[in-house]
Structures are given as structure tokens and as C-alpha cells.
Amino acid sequence: MVTILFIGDVVGQASLQTLVKTLPSLYEQFAPHGVIVNGENIVDGKGLSEREATMLFQAGVHVITTGNHIWENWKARPLLSSNPLVLRPQNYPAENPGSGVATTTITQGYRMSVIQLQGRTYMQALECPFRTLDAVIERIAAETPIIIVDFHAEATGEKVAMGYYADGRVSAILGTHTHIQTADAHILPCGTAYITDVGMTGPVVSVIGMKIDVALKRFLLQTAHKYELGEGFTRISGVVVKIDESTGKALAIEPFMLPEIKATIS
Ligand SMILES: [Fe+2]
Numbered sequence: 001m002v003t004i005l006f007i008g009d010v011v012g013q014a015s016l017q018t019l020v021k022t023l024p025s026l027y028e029q030f031a032p033h034g035v036i037v038n039g040e041n042i043v044d045g046k047g048l049s050e051r052e053a054t055m056l057f058q059a060g061v062h063v064i065t066t067g068n069h070i071w072e073n074w075k076a077r078p079l080l081s082s083n084p085l086v087l088r089p090q091n092y093p094a095e096n097p098g099s100g101v102a103t104t105t106i107t108q109g110y111r112m113s114v115i116q117l118q119g120r121t122y123m124q125a126l127e128c129p130f131r132t133l134d135a136v137i138e139r140i141a142a143e144t145p146i147i148i149v150d151f152h153a154e155a156t157g158e159k160v161a162m163g164y165y166a167d168g169r170v171s172a173i174l175g176t177h178t179h180i181q182t183a184d185a186h187i188l189p190c191g192t193a194y195i196t197d198v199g200m201t202g203p204v205v206s207v208i209g210m211k212i213d214v215a216l217k218r219f220l221l222q223t224a225h226k227y228e229l230g231e232g233f234t235r236i237s238g239v240v241v242k243i244d245e246s247t248g249k250a251l252a253i254e255p256f257m258l259p260e261i262k263a264t265i266s
Pocket residue numbers: 009040041067177178179
């Protein structure tokens with residue numbers, strides 16, 4: 001049995017530091033073979049650079065996924081070009097830097113593939129994530145049966161549809177982007193683990209990571225206001241997926257949200 005730990009969107013540098021400090025105890029608690037972190041919101045809510053990626057890899061993370069916010073950070077582009085273990089959604093136009101597919105060796109020599117896709121409902125008009133998944137699965141099928149998909153999408157319906165579309169063909173469809181953990185983690189009929197959103201690793205007292213008064217201005221005034229991070233205590237959200245290594249089918253999916261931890265930047 002292979003255990004994969006997936007941590008939801010890390011928002012801000014303080015939350016990154018909290019996560020890095022907490023990863024040893026997460027390793028102790030869950031004994032994961034592979035660790036995946038969504039890092040699309042690390043630097044002031046927008047993307048990450050080599051420095052933050054290195055912190056995560058040194059802390060025992062195997063693959064970093066991102067999302068729509070990765071493109072707002074110019075330092076992320078060389079990182080996407082140079083490090084194949086930092087993913088961006090595969091269904092963006094191919095001329096953009098980076099890739100949304102990686103296969104890597106994890107603890108005890110197991111191999112894990114990670115695919116990242118982005119939804120199109122209330123988001124950019126990208127290539128079809130469903131057909132992109134078909135093409136990627138066909139290309140990487142021989143690599144390993146352990147395939148984790150980060151589906152970065154806004155609409156619950158699109159995420160649920162992707163779960164059923166992929167059921168039995170990948171080990172897990174794990175939703176990201178909406179930052180609030182959903183209460184629907186389960187195994188689909190043909191053996192794919194599913195959750196609509198794994199939730200955020202970020203400031204608890206915030207509007208999905210953003211400072212409350214800035215978020216309120218955006219809604220009340222209907223104009224753009226500079227993004228500011230929420231402050232204070234961080235909550236780490238994620239899921240643990242247990243997978244049969246010979247079939248790639250999920251045996252269990254367990255969401256968790258750790259109690260708030262006081263975030264400090266050192
Ligand atoms: Fe996010």
C-alpha cells in the first residue's frame with residue numbers, strides 16, 4: 001500500500017514556513033511515501049519562485065502543483081521551465097513554460113505520476129481538461145499505476161464530473177483552487193479517490209487567504225484593490241490517500257485540517 005499526502009493551496013510566506021516546520025510531524029503522523037503541495041499562492045498570494053520551491057523540496061515534498069495564479073508571478077516562469085517537478089495546469093497553451101505532468105520516484109522506490117489540469121467554468125478558456133486527461137493517461141500509462149490528479153477548478157459540478165470521467169483510470173482526483181475543504185471525500189465506484197476541494201493552507205481569519213477588509217472592498221465597491229494577505233494563525237489542510245500499488249486503485253481517502261498554528265516569518 002502506498003500513502004500519498006496532498007496539501008492544499010499554501011497562501012503566503014508565513015504559511016509556507018508553518019508548513020515546512022510542520023512537515024516532519026506530518027511525516028510521523030501519516031508516514032507518506034509521496035508528498036504533493038499546491039504552491040500557487042505562496043508569494044503574496046501569487047505563485048512561487050525557486051527559493052520557496054527549494055524550501056518545500058528540502059522539507060520532503062516530491063511534486064509542487066500550482067494553478068491560475070502562477071502566471072501572475074514572473075519569477076515562476078523560469079522555475080516552471082527549469083524544474084519538471086513544479087507543475088502548471090497541462091491544458092494551458094503548450095507555448096507557455098512548464099508542464100502539467102510529472103512522474104517521479106518516491107519513498108521506497110515507488111513511482112508516482114502527478115497530473116495537473118484546470119477547469120474552464122468561470123475560468124480561462126483553456127483546452128478541454130477532460131480530453132487533455134485522456135491524452136496524458138495514454139502517454140504515461142506504462143510509467144506507474146499510481147496517478148494523482150490535481151484538478152484546479154472553480155465549479156463544483158465540473159470537479160464532480162471530472163471525478164466520474166476519470167474514475168477507474170487514475171488513483172485520485174483532488175480538487176484545489178476554492179480554498180475551502182469540502183465534506184465529500186470518498187472513493188468513486190471504480191476505485192478513484194475524490195474530493196471537490198482539499199482546502200487551503202493559509203490564514204484562518206481571512207477571505208480564502210485575503211485580508212478581510214481588502215476582500216470586502218472588492219465586493220462592496222466593485223473595483224480592483226491590491227491583494228493583501230490575511231494575517232495570524234495558519235491552518236494546514238490536506239488529504240491522505242492510500243493506494244494499492246499493483247492496481248493504482250484507491251483504498252482510502254482521509255481529509256484533515258490541523259488546528260491553527262501561530263504563523264511567524266523567521
Ligand atoms: Fe489557490
